[in-house]
Amino acid sequence: MKWKELEEEPCSMARTIGVIGDRWTLLILRECFLRTRRFEGFQSALGITRHLLAERLKKLVRLGILRRIPYQEAPKRHEYILTQKGLDLYPIMMALVHWGDTHMVDERGRPLLHQHRKCGKDFDPVMVCSECGEPLLAKEVHTHPGPGAQSPLTIEAPDKPKAKARRSAA
Amino acid sequence: MKWKELEEEPCSMARTIGVIGDRWTLLILRECFLRTRRFEGFQSALGITRHLLAERLKKLVRLGILRRIPYQEAPKRHEYILTQKGLDLYPIMMALVHWGDTHMVDERGRPLLHQHRKCGKDFDPVMVCSECGEPLLAKEVHTHPGPGAQSPLTIEAPDKPKAKARRSAA
DNA sequence: ATTTGACAGTTCAATTTTAGAACTGTAAAG
């Protein structure tokens, strides 16, 4: 599987991974949410090579996640800003941060806190069901094929052509 | 920046990316949530090379995201199952799926639907504020340094040592 | 008038990762 194919798989997660599933893209997007907009800004904040940065920005623009907007003529210069499609990545970013906050902090505690302007409090992001509002637990979710399914991932792993129960577990 | 350093950055997102931020790791984790547990299962479901699969599984076990549990003696065989730390990645997975469902589906619609056993309905995951329960919008969140901060990412980009306003925008 | 610096890339050799395919080893089944 080469990674262009990812975007064509009948799996929304695979497609998303094909778009943003690499280290630098994710870090670039982090910077975008932190209001970085310019080439040099990304480069110095991340230490990414200019080569890769240019390549990744181009890809994000091509995919409609960033928009490239001129901010000066003369030597033409552009800023990269998130489109709505890009802004919609926010829950992914927050979910990544929250997992890190939960499992990867050292003694000193969290590097960054998030305050919700609406209620004024520092918060954690919680993922809930759109229908009943309850927090989502993996165990309580049943996955089933939708209209765009075509074969893989019908859930409950249908891919054991010759499962034969060789022997009971040790 | 080489990717071992990522895990030591004072940024929960960077640390998380250092752990799960690559294509194959993410795809392997997808399979875990779809109940795949064995080496051959992962390999045939994903088409990943055996070499990389072995390496990635080892890493996920080392990081405490998967547990390697014997299911048979004789030719020793193990299953890889999610620990609590691994299960906690669920919101990340759902956020990835949801973005793909929103922005990467073709005419046929979603490949997979998710049903919440609690309420019985097919749902979308929604990220809300732990304090007030309102859905989170990027614009409404203010980031500020926490106890574990040490320099970068104080938000509102403090990294322009010589910003001088060369000229107004075009 | 010339040099320096900021900014946004591009180019290219060297290194690191990943892909692909074959090979190892145990044990059950035919």
Added chain:
DNA sequence: CTTTACAGTTCTAAAATTGAACTGTCAAAT
């Protein structure tokens, strides 16, 4: 005794990433 299932390991070729230098435009300083 040979084949098959399973879980890796080993090795070479191909692809991606790093590091460092180079290009080009314009403003400011000398």
